[in-house]
Amino acid sequence: MIAREWKCRVPEFHSEGFTGYLYETGIKDSSATPGFQGAQIFRRSLxxxxxxxxxxxxxxxxxxxxxxxxxxxxARLYPEDEVYELEPELTVQHYEVIEHQLSPEL
Structure with a gap:
């Protein structure tokens, strides 16, 4: 399994709107591609x-x-990214996943 990591920053007031937009673009396009196995989005305040x-x-x-x-x-960017004042990383990182386990209690 391969993990693909991409990061960006948006102004706090655009956070919810951009997260929804990310689902409608990147997540939707990824999940429609054969070989896609899942996604996670992490968020932290700056x-x-x-x-x-x-x-x-x-x-x-x-x-x-x-x-x-x-x-x-x-990175795969989308036309309306600028509406959210997106500061994207233009490159992504790829990692070989050597352990993928979640607690059964989750």
Whole structure:
């Protein structure tokens, strides 16, 4: 399994709106791509901003290519990102997942 990590920052007042927009764009497009295995969004507050980290999970690099295009190290951005005053990281990180376990109590 491969984890793909992307980060961005938005002004605090755009946080909820952008999170919804992220579901309608990145999550929706990812989940429609064969080989997609799940996603997580992390959020943390900064001074007047919110940082969001999107982790998507994939079965193999070829599936990420189908989603991201030829250069999988480049972030996939969307036309209305600027509406939310998005400060995106323009590159993404990929990791081999060597442990993937959640507590059965969750």
């Amino acid at each position: 001074a007047g901003k919110v940082e969001l980290t999107l982790i998507t999970y994939w079965d193999k690099l070829a599936s990420i290519h189908a989603f991201a295009g030829d250069d999988i190290s480049q």
